[in-house]
Amino acid sequence: MVDHQVLQDDPHRQVVRIGDTVRRPMHPWSPTIHELLQHLESVGFPYAPRLLGIDADGREVLTYIDGESGGAAWAKVVEEAGLVAMARLLRDYHDAVRSFRPRAESGWAGCAGRFGANDLVCHGDFGPWNLVWRGTQPVGILDWDYAWPAPPVHDVAYALEYVAPFRDDDVCTHSLRHPTPPDRRQRMERFAEAYGLTTTAGLVDEVIAQQHHVWLRARQLAAEGRQPQVAWQEAGVLDEVAARIRWSRAHRHLFA
Known part of the structure; x- marks a missing residue:
């Protein structure tokens, strides 16, 4: 058993493993996220960590x-x-959370928290890096801090930005592990089909819209003095995100 292992050594958000638990820093919106995790446990959703409490250092304690x-x-x-x-895991999550509405008043990260008629609690950061994999099967979903109320297609679009992906050929082959430039349109269609969508009509616009919403949220959190968003802004990362949005708009023909 591991006694103490640093899983994330970000100076603003250190995450450590102690035994079979993970210790993570709290945020103002953590009570809402804790309520979400407790709901997922109550409905038997097996792919989210279980909340075990708060430790003596004020960190949330989750199952590893x-x-x-x-x-x-x-x-x-x-x-x-x-x-x-x-894609199938994302649909399973949305089915598990569809009826959930939090009682906590702590809100969400960079979001007022009002639910529209067709909204549910999106994970908000559903990328491959935030999944736990065994082989080609995801067995867990990590980092729920950026969950927020939105239409389900927001999570679909967020995932597609990274798995279609909405990146140029050089990034795909040098950073995202693709051996050759991907068939982005085909990958988008396969992901959408596996999730349960019957058409990809409008999905390119949804991806660009979620890119913009996530960029705005990061800017809002930076304006509130939150980390790591302040560091991202100072390092020019948010400018890079804006450039990615421009790339998506200019290359929509690759996807539709």
Whole structure:
């Protein structure tokens, strides 16, 4: 058993493993996220960590999910098996959370928290790196801090930005583990089908819209003095995100 292992050494958000638990820093919106995790446990959703409490250092204590995540996850979605499994997991999550409405008044990260008629609690950061993988099967979902109320297609679009992906050929082959430039349109269609959508009509616009919403949220959190968004802004990361949005708009022909 691991006694103490640093899983994320970000100076603003250190995450450590102690035994079979993970310790993470709290945020103002953590009570809402805790309520979400408790709901998922109550309905038997097996892919989210269980909340065990708050430790003496004021960190949330979660169950540890064994497997690969982070940078190793990019290779998992290159092949169709991983791509499809990720889409199906997202649909399973949405089905599990569809009726959930939090009672906590702590709100969400960078979001007022009002629910529209067709909204549910999206994970908000559903990328391959935030999944725990065993082979090509995802067995857990990590990092729920950016969950927020939105239409389900927001999570679909967020995932597609990274797994279609909405990146140029150089990034796809050098950073995202694709051996050759991907067939983005085909990958988008396969992900959408596996999730349960009957058409990809409008999905490119949804991806661009979620890119813009996430960029606005990061800017809002930076304006509130939140980390790591302040550091991102100072390092020019948010400018890079704006450039990605411009790339998506200019290259929509690759996807539709």
